[in-house]
Amino acid sequence: MSELRTLLTPEALRMLDALGPIASTDAAARAVMRLRAEGHSPEFVSAVVGQARLRTRATAKFGEFADRMLFTRAGLEQATRLGVAARHAGRMRAAGIAHVSDLGCGIGGDALAFAGAGLGVTAVDADEVTAALAAYNLAPFGSDAEVRHGFAEDHAPAPSTASDSETAAVWLDPARRTAGHSETRRVAADDYSPSLDWAFAHAERIPTGIKLGPAHDRDAIPADVEAQWVSADGDVVELVLWSGVLAREGVRRAALVIRGDRAHELTAPADTDDAEVRELGAYVHEPDGAVIRARLIGDLARRLDAGMLDPHIAYLTSDSPADSPFAVSFRVREVLPMNQKAISAALKKAGIGRLEIKKRGVDVDPAAFRKKLTLRGSAEATLILVRAGDKRHAILADRL
Missing domain, CATH: 1.10.60 (Diphtheria Toxin Repressor; domain 2)
Incomplete structure (x- = not known):
């Protein structure tokens, strides 16, 4: 302080x-x-x-906005990326929302996007220091962005009229770590603040977006909300549960994939059935993490005319190339024995000095395995170590 x-x-x-x-x-x-x-x-x-x-x-x-903001170490680590928050703000506006109560606002990253989109904002945080920093960060928006120090439960809106309920919404980011401004640790879902029971009950009364970690227990997701997993530049950064008018009709599962300034989305009314397993083809496709978390791999496979390498492994394969924002694709060079000497010999022969190693379903430490390999030359490639059925493959491939 x-x-x-x-x-x-x-x-x-x-x-x-x-x-x-x-x-x-x-x-x-x-x-x-x-x-x-x-x-x-x-x-x-x-x-x-x-x-x-x-x-x-x-x-x-936060891009150039960071130059006029103030942070704590923990607040920065837990803040939503501005590009992701802007997508949330766009959803609010599209749903006709005029005012957002940001409960658990942290340093104000999400509130900054909401206010920047022209929404009125009431931002609340239980930590006095964090609330003060949020007030500084939101100061350029004047009276359109009010910051309060207090608990979410004490500042949650309770719309009294139909018109209020149609234009007011809540953004809720429960505290998922211990209190503090620098070193913090994750807590169990039962210890979130406010509690998930309170958050879910509130979401039944007013349109709400609840930000959670992407690995949140899927069995604990209410049936009547839209669950949207979000990845940004290859990293799955969050799961958002949307309720009321913020949940799109007929959508219960969504994977939002953001790459730079562009965004793409897969949606479905439920988890999709996986595709059939097929033999390794000329190409391997690695679905984006948001697609995997949302369990929309089968939908993606059918779009790519691809099959699963294994029913329990999130790799797809096809005989034709595919260009999709929802997957990274690799052209198979050759399939090698899962043997360090054989792999080293193939790498040496191809003059590969830069090697990306990926693995799924095999008990291999990529960093330790790399040290055993002979890497010489100017070429580069990807080595995919993967289990398919009762077989283990070492697939030498080129990232497309």
Whole structure:
């Protein structure tokens, strides 16, 4: 709290803006030495330099907006990427929502997107420091974005009229980690705050988006919500449960795949049946993690005219190439014995010096296995170690 008080002063904020990006430990050490030589206190220097480093890291999530925001380490790690939050804000607007109560707002990442989309925002956080940072981050939106310090349960909207219920919504991000601003640990779903029972009950009364971890127990997902898994640039970042007018008619499973500025989505009324198993073909396809989590692999397989390598392994195969935003594809060069000497010989013969190793269904440590291989040359390839039925394959392939 004392560091926050130090940071939220005109002098500290001016110094923070003047420092600019600090991307390395050496750069941070030089900045500390310079500011201490100028006569600033250790507390002042620690607050300013530490915040400059967080701003630099935050660029990956918030782009140029990070240059005027304030963060805690834990708050930044748990914040929604701005590009993902913008998609959520777009859904709110499309559903006719005018005001969002962001319960568990953290540093204000989602609220920033909501306000930027022209929605009124009431942002609430139980941690006083975090709420103060959210207020700073949302200050440019003036009265359109109000920040409150308190518990979600005490600030949840209770619409009293039909018109209110049609234009008001809740965004709920239950605390899934222990309290703190730096080192935190995950807690069990039964210990989320507010509780999932409370969150699900509230979602029955007002349109709600509930942000959860992508590995959340699927059996605990209510039957009447839309479950949307989201991946951003290859990483599955969250599961959102949508209720009321925010849940699309006929959609209960969705995989939103965001690549840069573009987004693609698979939707279905339920989990889709897997495709039939077939022999390894000329191509292998690795579904995006959001597609796997949403259990829409069968739908994707039928789109690609592909089959499963194994009924329990999330790799597809086909005889024809495929170009899909929902999968990464590989052209098979050759199938090798699962034998280090045979694989090394094939890599050496092909002059492969850069090798990507993927594995599914086999007990292999890719890092340890790599050390046993002979890698020489300028060519590159992908080695896919996978089980198919009772066989183990080492597939040498080219990423398309």
